[in-house]
Amino acid sequence: MPNQNKVQNPESPVAKTPQMNDRDFINDMLATEKYFCNSLSVALHEMSNQALFQDIFSVSKENQEMQRELYNLMFEKGWYGLEKAQTASLSQSYQQFSGYKSQFPYGSNIQ
Template identity: 95%
Template sequence: MPNQNKVQNPETPVAKTPQMNDRDFINDMLTTEKYFCNSLSVSLHEMSNQMLFQDIFSISKENQEMQRELYNIMFEKGWYGLEKAQPDSLSQSYQQFSGYKSQFPYGSNIQ
């Protein structure tokens, strides 16, 4: 019986061998791009030179677009699935984070 809370396309079959297959290669690239996204983000937060910041910012945007494209390929081929959020957990998270508003200056003005 399929999991009703799972959002996933039918999986595109790949050879199950010791050698890397298409899924392995794309998953490796996706993992690398995610690592680059995080690393570039940290460097942007700490960068003082404006020209270098603009160059790295541009590279970071391209990197994030590539990460998204790889994610889309994985999802389309059924190699990446998601869990549907349950209404109870959404409501609980909303309540939890709504309480944080009062901790910030002008918190009551946040919608």
């Protein structure tokens, strides 16, 4: 019986050999792009030169778009699956984080 909480396309077959296959290569590329996204984000937060900031910001945007394309490809081929969020879990998280807004200045004005 399939897992009803799993959101995933049928998996595209790949050779199960010691050599890297298409799934392995794309998964490696996706992991690398995620790492670059995080690293560029840190660089942008700490950058003081405006011209350099704009250049790195542009590179960061391209990097995020590539990461998204790789994610979409993995999901399309059934190599990346997601778990459906349970309503009770979402409600609990919403309540937990809604309480935090009172800790910020002008917290009651945050929507």
